Amino acid sequence: MREPILLPLDQPELETDLAGGVVRRTVHPSGLRVLTERMPSARSASIGFWVGVGSRDEQGEREDAPGSLGSTHFLEHLLFKGTPTRDAYSIATSFDRIGAEHNALTAKEYTCYYAKVRDADLDDAVTVLADMVTSSVLDADEFEMERGVILEELAMAADDLADVANERFFEAVMGEHPLGRPIGGLPETIRAARRDDVASHYRDRYYPSTLVITAAGAVDHDRLVERVLAALDLSPEERWHTGRAAVPVRRAQTGAESTGADRAASFAAASGADPSVRITARPSEQVNLLIGAQGLRANDPRRFAFGVMNSVLGGGMSSRLFQEIREKRGLAYTAYSFGASYSDAGLFGMYAGCAPEKASEVVELSRLELQRVAESGITEEERERALGQIAGSSALALEDSDTRMGRLARAELGSGELYDLDASLERFAAVTAEDIRGIAAELAARPLTVVAVGDTARSTLSATAE
Amino acid sequence: MREPILLPLDQPELETDLAGGVVRRTVHPSGLRVLTERMPSARSASIGFWVGVGSRDEQGEREDAPGSLGSTHFLEHLLFKGTPTRDAYSIATSFDRIGAEHNALTAKEYTCYYAKVRDADLDDAVTVLADMVTSSVLDADEFEMERGVILEELAMAADDLADVANERFFEAVMGEHPLGRPIGGLPETIRAARRDDVASHYRDRYYPSTLVITAAGAVDHDRLVERVLAALDLSPEERWHTGRAAVPVRRAQTGAESTGADRAASFAAASGADPSVRITARPSEQVNLLIGAQGLRANDPRRFAFGVMNSVLGGGMSSRLFQEIREKRGLAYTAYSFGASYSDAGLFGMYAGCAPEKASEVVELSRLELQRVAESGITEEERERALGQIAGSSALALEDSDTRMGRLARAELGSGELYDLDASLERFAAVTAEDIRGIAAELAARPLTVVAVGDTARSTLSATAE
Numbered sequence: 037m038r039e040p041i042l043l044p045l046d047q048p049e050l051e052t053d054l055a056g057g058v059v060r061r062t063v064h065p066s067g068l069r070v071l072t073e074r075m076p077s078a079r080s081a082s083i084g085f086w087v088g089v090g091s092r093d094e095q096g097e098r099e100d101a102p103g104s105l106g107s108t109h110f111l112e113h114l115l116f117k118g119t120p121t122r123d124a125y126s127i128a129t130s131f132d133r134i135g136a137e138h139n140a141l142t143a144k145e146y147t148c149y150y151a152k153v154r155d156a157d158l159d160d161a162v163t164v165l166a167d168m169v170t171s172s173v174l175d176a177d178e179f180e181m182e183r184g185v186i187l188e189e190l191a192m193a194a195d196d197l198a199d200v201a202n203e204r205f206f207e208a209v210m211g212e213h214p215l216g217r218p219i220g221g222l223p224e225t226i227r228a229a230r231r232d233d234v235a236s237h238y239r240d241r242y243y244p245s246t247l248v249i250t251a252a253g254a255v256d257h258d259r260l261v262e263r264v265l266a267a268l269d270l271s272p273e274e275r276w277h278t279g280r281a282a283v284p285v286r287r288a289q290t291g292a293e294s295t296g297a298d299r300a301a302s303f304a305a306a307s308g309a310d311p312s313v314r315i316t317a318r319p320s321e322q323v324n325l326l327i328g329a330q331g332l333r334a335n336d337p338r339r340f341a342f343g344v345m346n347s348v349l350g351g352g353m354s355s356r357l358f359q360e361i362r363e364k365r366g367l368a369y370t371a372y373s374f375g376a377s378y379s380d381a382g383l384f385g386m387y388a389g390c391a392p393e394k395a396s397e398v399v400e401l402s403r404l405e406l407q408r409v410a411e412s413g414i415t416e417e418e419r420e421r422a423l424g425q426i427a428g429s430s431a432l433a434l435e436d437s438d439t440r441m442g443r444l445a446r447a448e449l450g451s452g453e454l455y456d457l458d459a460s461l462e463r464f465a466a467v468t469a470e471d472i473r474g475i476a477a478e479l480a481a482r483p484l485t486v487v488a489v490g491d492t493a494r495s496t497l498s499a500t501a502e
Numbered sequence: 503m504r505e506p507i508l509l510p511l512d513q514p515e516l517e518t519d520l521a522g523g524v525v526r527r528t529v530h531p532s533g534l535r536v537l538t539e540r541m542p543s544a545r546s547a548s549i550g551f552w553v554g555v556g557s558r559d560e561q562g563e564r565e566d567a568p569g570s571l572g573s574t575h576f577l578e579h580l581l582f583k584g585t586p587t588r589d590a591y592s593i594a595t596s597f598d599r600i601g602a603e604h605n606a607l608t609a610k611e612y613t614c615y616y617a618k619v620r621d622a623d624l625d626d627a628v629t630v631l632a633d634m635v636t637s638s639v640l641d642a643d644e645f646e647m648e649r650g651v652i653l654e655e656l657a658m659a660a661d662d663l664a665d666v667a668n669e670r671f672f673e674a675v676m677g678e679h680p681l682g683r684p685i686g687g688l689p690e691t692i693r694a695a696r697r698d699d700v701a702s703h704y705r706d707r708y709y710p711s712t713l714v715i716t717a718a719g720a721v722d723h724d725r726l727v728e729r730v731l732a733a734l735d736l737s738p739e740e741r742w743h744t745g746r747a748a749v750p751v752r753r754a755q756t757g758a759e760s761t762g763a764d765r766a767a768s769f770a771a772a773s774g775a776d777p778s779v780r781i782t783a784r785p786s787e788q789v790n791l792l793i794g795a796q797g798l799r800a801n802d803p804r805r806f807a808f809g810v811m812n813s814v815l816g817g818g819m820s821s822r823l824f825q826e827i828r829e830k831r832g833l834a835y836t837a838y839s840f841g842a843s844y845s846d847a848g849l850f851g852m853y854a855g856c857a858p859e860k861a862s863e864v865v866e867l868s869r870l871e872l873q874r875v876a877e878s879g880i881t882e883e884e885r886e887r888a889l890g891q892i893a894g895s896s897a898l899a900l901e902d903s904d905t906r907m908g909r910l911a912r913a914e915l916g917s918g919e920l921y922d923l924d925a926s927l928e929r930f931a932a933v934t935a936e937d938i939r940g941i942a943a944e945l946a947a948r949p950l951t952v953v954a955v956g957d958t959a960r961s962t963l964s965a966t967a968e
Binding site: 076077079080116124125128129131132133134135136137152153154157180181182183184185186188189190191192194195196197318319320321322351352353354355358359362363364365366367368369370389390391420421424425426427428429430431432435490 | 590595649660662856895898
């Protein structure tokens with residue numbers, strides 16, 4: 037079986053051929069890591085500056101820093117607001133005048149500043165991204181202005197019932213685990229946020245050995261490294277560099293597999309109600325349902341079995357959930373299953389949006405379909421179709437440089453193992469019917485949480501969902 | 503100036519080189535048109551079956567066919583439900599087992615059945631799409647099941663306040679024009695829909711000379727044409743072919759530029775209220791605002807001036823709306839402007855989501871920014887930036903085969919003129935400052951409509967918006 041490419045933190049240079057590209061990696065003495073994947077026919081490139089800090093790293097509701105919840109995301113906004121040599125307008129025009137697709141993303145375990153540009157514009161994008169990440173001034177007036185923008189962003193998310201359901205689901209399944217917190221914070225923590233909270237977050241977490249720069253497409257590794265080093269100014273005298281640990285640290289890749297029972301018990305104590313059903317009442321036409329449990333962490337060896345199982349259960353129009361809920365009964369427009377994985381924990385969920393009066397039926401159908409795979413497994417025809425779906429959709433996704441750019445970063449920030457397409461597909465193909473039944477049985481045995489957001493009465497769901 | 507490629511309906515074969523590809527086109531004696539763009543380095547292909555019929559072609563609220571509103575979209579759903587040789591499950595598995603990105607889309611002037619697949623899977627995709635488009639059985643039981651699915655799709659859209667605002671905006675700006683109707687119909691017309699309405703829509707509108715097949719990426723034109731002809735069975739005896747007009751008809755490319763004043767007057771008569779402000783009250787955190795008027799039809803020669811103007815007004819982070827509403831005042835997370843163009847009419851709009859108590863301020867700011875461009879034009883620096891943005895983002899978009907596949911179809915179904923990137927960019931570059939000020943002045947002179955959806959009181963907005 038083809039082995040993944042290992043990315044040891046103490047190996048300064050690495051070069052290897054992948055299907056469709058050449059991967060190179062440089063680890064600078066400061067701890068900065070640069071990874072590229074050259075795609076021979078590409079005329080554009082995707083570049084990301086990834087900082088290994090996410091919302092889970094915040095102090096949360098600590099009494100002395102009530103505003104720190106949401107500070108990672110607040111910081112991400114502020115990095116667009118100016119440096120000593122570029123004001124916010126200049127940063128905006130730098131991207132707009134080259135027609136870049138650019139954005140930033142705060143996740144639970146990382147923050148990413150991203151641009152996709154024509155090949156000739158890559159140097160410019162690197163210069164601006166490097167300036168933003170290393171030299172933001174976090175201006176006090178801009179801080180106040182951005183507080184308003186973020187409150188509007190939270191308001192927009194609060195009006196999106198699927199977004200609300202997703203946040204509630206993380207909270208319900210992960211409980212007190214820091215992965216359960218909302219990435220953007222809460223309106224009250226954003227209103228309470230102080231510039232000092234965010235500035236200390238920036239100071240404490242952004243330095244060379246937490247930064248990973250990845251690029252894919254029309255990119256020359258040596259030229260990019262040179263450009264990055266010039267832009268970051270990593271001389272020992274440089275403020276951004278001084279006194280920082282030069283050895284990158286990867287997150288621990290192990291964790292409790294499930295704390296579901298404990299968590300459920302603590303909800304019950306708090307609410308005095310059925311711990312497994314959490315309802316957020318909102319006027320709506322549909323109720324948004326999420327049914328699930330704790331899942332697999334990112335480098336769990338069973339992730340390949342989970343991938344095949346998930347494809348069969350809820351991965352497309354021919355999947356069991358789609359067939360049972362939409363095609364056979366017309367109960368929903370959308371029905372699917374998914375996994376979300378982090379270094380030490382993960383989630384598994386099934387989603388559907390349906391008429392409020394059908395909510396308990398849809399919840400029951402979803403539980404039943406999971407149960408059915410857990411008890412009887414899947415057919416050989418389903419297994420083959422899932423492998424075809426994974427192979428085809430992966431190949432299509434990897435044609436985009438941003439997919440490859442993200443794959444490099446997740447491997448580097450995560451387990452330090454880079455699986456190319458062949459290495460992954462061989463592992464998916466090696467999954468047996470019993471592996472698939474086994475992972476479904478494990479998930480089905482965990483205490484299932486049901487989150488419902490929309491116009492529904494608690495009693496409706498409680499009647500069938502225990 | 504580089505001329506567009508002309509696509510005459512009476513020219514059976516055409517071949518021409520484009521930047522990044524080779525375009526070929528075949529017009530079959532039946533009226534069927536096949537267009538391809540081969541991208542030399544592509545390993546995958548996008549293929550679309552486009553039928554030149556959209557929601558605007560429905561009979562609407564005709565008394566003898568109350569269920570025909572939404573029948574185009576209903577039909578699109580039903581085409582996935584089975585043919586004499588493939589049931590719904592078989593269609594679903596055909597796409598899933600190759601990991602295709604596939605979907606269908608009903609628009610106001612066309613319907614599209616689409617797949618993106620690896621090169622080796624293109625033949626399979628063609629076979630299934632052809633079967634779906636020509637041979638759907640429109641089974642009565644499936645019809646009833648799908649009615650429920652579509653009602654859930656409408657319910658989902660009704661819960662999305664930006665979606666609701668968009669529908670209201672079309673309705674308000676276009677008035678009685680068929681382009682003003684909601685694409686999916688209304689819950690009451692879907693509940694009233696009869697299988698016969700949809701079947702007659704299918705029979706009357708789907709035949710060779712209304713069908714355009716376009717593909718881009720790793721595609722061989724001759725092989726595709728051969729495959730398509732075999733799959734469609736266009737022999738003169740074939741039911742799908744018999745008795746149909748063999749000459750394709752393009753929609754008229756002219757129309758009233760603005761009927762705004764008439765329309766506004768008729769609203770006033772109906773509601774007894776300010777015709778320019780239309781409020782849909784919903785519990786929400788944000789109010790979704792759309793401010794705009796009738797715009798340009800698709801082949802209006804001023805569309806290049808509009809494109810530059812739109813980029814400066816609301817086309818990115820450095821645009822005036824984003825700067826004034828978000829960056830300087832923190833009033834919104836999102837603020838942008840847009841155009842939507844059809845054969846004989848179009849819309850122009852400005853969107854923002856903001857706190858209800860800020861709605862009138864945001865409306866006023868938006869009107870003011872449009873007015874400012876109308877009166878004082880834009881700077882040379884802004885013009886250059888807009889041209890850079892258009893060039894860069896267009897080049898990036900055209901790397902995707904689906905963008906090129908869609909470009910072919912829009913040209914064929916629309917004006918019959920295909921503008922490649924250079925031909926377009928030359929026209930954008932030729933736009934003068936006065937052209938830009940002129941088009942803004944024209945739009946600003948039209949009666950502006952304001953649509954607000956969310957938790958706001960009518961009076962708040964009426965106070966400032968006339």
